[in-house]
Every structure is written in C-alpha cells, then in structure tokens.
Amino acid sequence: AQSVAQPEDQVNVxxxxxxxxxxxYSVSGNPYLFWYVQYPNRGLQFLLxxxxxxxxxxxxxxxxxxxxxxxxxxxxxxxSALVSDSALYFCAVRVGNNAGNMLTFGGGTRLMVKx
Amino acid sequence: xxxxxxHPSRVICKSGTSVKIECRSLDFQATTMFWYRQFPKQSLMxxxxxxxxxxxxxxxxxxxxxxxxxxxxxxxxxxTVTSAHPEDSSFYICSASRQGRxxxxxxxxxxxxxxx
Numbered sequence: 001a002q003s004v005a006q007p008e009d010q011v012n013v014x015x016x017x018x019x020x021x022x023x024x025y026s027v028s029g030n031p032y033l034f035w036y037v038q039y040p041n042r043g044l045q046f047l048l049x050x051x052x053x054x055x056x057x058x059x060x061x062x063x064x065x066x067x068x069x070x071x072x073x074x075x076x077x078x079x080s081a082l083v084s085d086s087a088l089y090f091c092a093v094r095v096g097n098n099a100g101n102m103l104t105f106g107g108g109t110r111l112m113v114k115x
Numbered sequence: 116x117x118x119x120x121x122h123p124s125r126v127i128c129k130s131g132t133s134v135k136i137e138c139r140s141l142d143f144q145a146t147t148m149f150w151y152r153q154f155p156k157q158s159l160m161x162x163x164x165x166x167x168x169x170x171x172x173x174x175x176x177x178x179x180x181x182x183x184x185x186x187x188x189x190x191x192x193x194x195t196v197t198s199a200h201p202e203d204s205s206f207y208i209c210s211a212s213r214q215g216r217x218x219x220x221x222x223x224x225x226x227x228x229x230x231x
Contacts (some may be wrong), residue, residue, distance in 0.1 A: 043121070043208050044159075044184075044222040055214070090158060103210075103220060105158045 002027040002063035004093050012111055013081045021076040021109045023065075023091030032093040033074040034103070035065055042091065049075060061085070081113045118142055119211050121223035128199055129231055135195045136226045138209030141211040144189040145211035149220065150182075165192055199230040 003026045013019045014034045014035040025031055032051055036044040048059025074091060091106040116143040128134045133189060147166050151159040165171040172190035173179045182204075183195040187227075192211075196203050206227050210220040 005213070041206075041225070041227060043224040044210075046221070049219070058175075102161060102164070107158045108156075 001084045001096055002031075002104045003091055003104075004091050004104055004106035006089075006091055008109050008113060009107075010110045013111070014115050015083050015113050016080050018111070019081045019111065021077050021089050021091075021111060023076065023106055024071065024072050025076045025091070025093045027075060027093055027095050029095040031074075033065075033067060033093045033095075035059065035063070035074075035076050036092065038088040038089045038090065038108075047076070047089075064071070080110075083115055085112050086111055086113045117213060117221045119145075119200060119208055119209065119221045119223040119224050121207075122146045122161075124224065125227045125229075127229045127231060128202055131198055132134060133197045134199060134228060135194055136207055136209075136228070138192045138211070138223050139220070140190045140213070143213045143221075145192075145213060146189065147212045148186055148192040149212075150184060150192075150194050151210070153225075155206075159208060162194075171174075188212070196211055196228065199228075200203045201230045204228055204230045221230045 005024045034049045036046040038044050046058050047063050050057045050067045058064045063078050089109050092103045094103050120139045122137045141169040147210050150162045153159050157188045161174050162177045163173045163184050165184050167189050171184035186192040206225050210222045214221050
C-alpha cells in the first residue's frame with residue numbers, strides 16, 4: 001500500500017520569506033511524486049513532479065521540491081512567498097509509470113502568506 | 116494543452132433525484148479518467164477509475180449502483196449520482212490521463228453538488 005503524509009495542517013509565513021510545505025511518503029517500489037495546488041472551489045492545478053533524475057525539481061510559479069530517498073520526503077519550497085501563494089497544497093504519490101495507476105493524496109496543507 | 120472541463124460547476128438538486136456530472140478532455144484523448152470526492156477541508160478520495168469502453172473500477176466503500184460512471188468515449192466520462200441524499204453533497208473532481216503522457220493526470224475544475 002502507498003501513503004502520503006503532510007504533517008502540517010497549516011503553514012503560516014510572511015510575504016517575502018521562504019516557505020516549506022512538508023511531505024513524506026511510503027511506497028513499495030519507485031515513487032512518482034507530485035505537488036498540486038487548489039484554490040477555493042477550484043480543481044487541482046499541477047505544480048511539479050518527480051519521476052526520475054535530478055532530485056531537485058523546479059515547477060510552476062517559482063516552486064521547487066527536493067526528492068530525498070533516504071528520508072522518503074518530497075518537501076515543497078519557494079525562496080520568497082507571495083500573498084497569492086495562499087492556497088491548499090496537496091502532495092501525491094503513485095507507483096509505476098502509468099497514469100492509470102492510483103494517485104494517493106496527502107491530507108493537504110493550507111498555506112497562509114501574510115503581507 | 117491538456118485541459119479538462121467539468122459541467123456543471125455547481126448544481127443543487129432535491130433529495131431522491133439524480134444528477135449527472137460531465138467530465139471532458141478538451142484537447143486530448145483520455146485513456147483513463149478518475150473520479151474523486153472532496154469533503155470540506157479534506158483531501159481527495161478516489162471513488163473510481165474508468166477506462167474508455169470498460170466498466171469502472173470502484174474503490175472500496177463506494178456504491179457502484181449509486182454512483183454510476185460511464186466512459187463512453189476517449190473525451191467524455193460521466194458520473195451520475197442516483198437517488199441523491201444530503202450526505203452526497205460534496206465537491207466532485209475528475210481527472211484524466213493522456214495517451215503518450217502516461218505519468219500525468221490532469222484535473223478538472225470540480226463540481227459542487229448540494230442536495231437539499
């Protein structure tokens with residue numbers, strides 16, 4: 001079975017400061033890891049993914065994430081937060097290079113960026 | 116590219132009636148579509164996976180006779196909530212995987228269902 005944990009329900013950060021949203025995973029096999037963002041009453045928007053290769057993945061809107069196999073983590077980061085980054089963020093994992101395989105989502109972390 | 120639409124975006128229906136939600140891949144062929152349900156302030160829960168031309172595979176605990184899924188073409192999947200109850204009120208989101216881009220799923224904007 002595969003699982004994803006986002007240990008923080010909410011992360012508060014001041015605008016201009018760096019942000020980190022944590023994600024750890026558990027799979028049997030090579031993980032395919034994703035970050036999505038959700039704005040109120042909207043669907044999910046893809047931010048970035050790790051499939052293979054460089055452990056540091058750069059995505060949309062200045063976000064990046066680092067795959068750490070030994071710590072089974074895939075934390076989302078941004079050097080300088082914007083108020084408009086305030087949203088709900090989901091980490092997800094899938095085993096296997098087949099989008100027909102099930103995505104398992106973490107519980108979500110609400111990011112609040114204050115001016 | 117890779118746009119997924121859902122219709123309607125919001126729907127209110129009375130208890131006991133049925134409501135259909137459409138999920139369309141607008142500019143690609145979707146070999147697989149997924150239906151998720153999201154409760155307020157919670158994560159997405161996968162309800163079912165459907166492949167074009169095949170019966171949907173439902174997750175444990177999801178009633179297949181209540182949540183009817185049809186994936187009749189490579190660009191359209193529908194979810195019909197039958198005999199709706201207030202507890203079916205939720206945010207329903209579909210996603211689609213794309214031929215040739217097997218590692219990505221593309222999400223629709225979601226449908227807010229309210230059953231009165």
